[in-house]
Structures are given as C-alpha cells and as structure tokens.
Amino acid sequence: MPEEHGWTEVATLVSDRDYDLPIPVADEASEPFYAGAKEGRLMLLRCSQCGRYRLPGRGRCVDCWSEQSEWAQASGRGKLYSFGIMHQKYHPAFAEVTPYNYALVELEEGPRLITNIVDCPNEELRTDMPVEAVFDAVSEETTLIRFRPRATG
Numbered sequence: 001m002p003e004e005h006g007w008t009e010v011a012t013l014v015s016d017r018d019y020d021l022p023i024p025v026a027d028e029a030s031e032p033f034y035a036g037a038k039e040g041r042l043m044l045l046r047c048s049q050c051g052r053y054r055l056p057g058r059g060r061c062v063d064c065w066s067e068q069s070e071w072a073q074a075s076g077r078g079k080l081y082s083f084g085i086m087h088q089k090y091h092p093a094f095a096e097v098t099p100y101n102y103a104l105v106e107l108e109e110g111p112r113l114i115t116n117i118v119d120c121p122n123e124e125l126r127t128d129m130p131v132e133a134v135f136d137a138v139s140e141e142t143t144l145i146r147f148r149p150r151a152t153g
C-alpha cells in the first residue's frame with residue numbers, strides 16, 4: 001500500500017453480506033487498472049508526448065493524437081460531475097441495493113470515471129461535491145474503485 005496518499009485503503013465495504021452483483025472482468029487493456037485498484041492505487045494512462053491523462057482502453061490522446069502512453073498513479077481526488085439514481089431493477093442481483101446511485105466523477109487529472117458514491121445518502125449527493133477514491137475488495141480477485149465525500153479546507 002503506497003504511503004504518499006492518506007486516502008489509500010483497501011476495504012471491503014460490503015463485508016456484512018455476500019457480494020453477488022456482477023463483477024467486471026479485466027481485459028488486456030484494463031488489467032493494470034484493476035491490478036492497481038487491488039493495491040489501493042487509481043491508475044490512469046498518461047500521454048507520453050503531452051502528459052494528458054486518459055482512461056484505460058483509449059488508444060489515442062485526444063489532444064495530440066499520440067498513441068504512446070504510460071501508466072501513472074492518479075491522486076484519487078475529484079469532484080462529482082454528474083449522477084443519477086437507479087430505481088429500475090434491470091438485473092435481479094441489484095434488487096437488494098436498489099435504489100442506488102451511479103456517478104460520473106471528474107478526476108483531478110481530467111478524465112471522468114463512471115463509478116458509485118458511497119458513505120453518502122443518495123439525497124445528499126450534489127454535483128461538484130469533492131470526492132476521493134475508496135477501494136472496495138468485492139472478491140479475492142477484484143477490487144472496485146468507488147468514491148466518497150471528501151472533506152476540504
């Protein structure tokens with residue numbers, strides 16, 4: 001676990017019950033992202049030419065069109081760019097957690113990540129609220145990155 005960020009923790013947020021929601025499976029493009037999450041790191045691609053960050057799976061920099069990039073650890077901080085509350089049960093596994101929020105978090109580094117906000121009632125979600133990453137170990141193999149409200153000042 002890296003020491004440079006106080007926010008880093010790998011926790012099991014749903015330890016009081018079995019986690020039976022669908023779990024994403026890493027592919028070749030996202031494997032370093034999930035490997036990082038397992039260690040409490042939010043990993044992004046950084047353009048080797050201009051330094052702009054992008055999400056895994058984006059082959060090209062939108063600024064300079066370079067295909068060259070390296071993995072870099074992000075701060076884990078951002079703000080809630082947009083969100084919605086899901087009331088519809090599209091998948092039986094979600095029955096127990098509905099209504100739940102889905103959120104678009106704008107990271108300090110720029111990219112916007114689809115995630116969930118935890119440690120905050122859905123009624124208290126506000127756009128632009130500062131958030132920070134938390135690492136939710138949902139299985140032996142997989143840690144998901146979610147966000148929680150971040151105290152500022």
Ligand SMILES: [Zn+2]
Nearest residue numbers: 047050061064
């Ligand atoms: Zn670039």
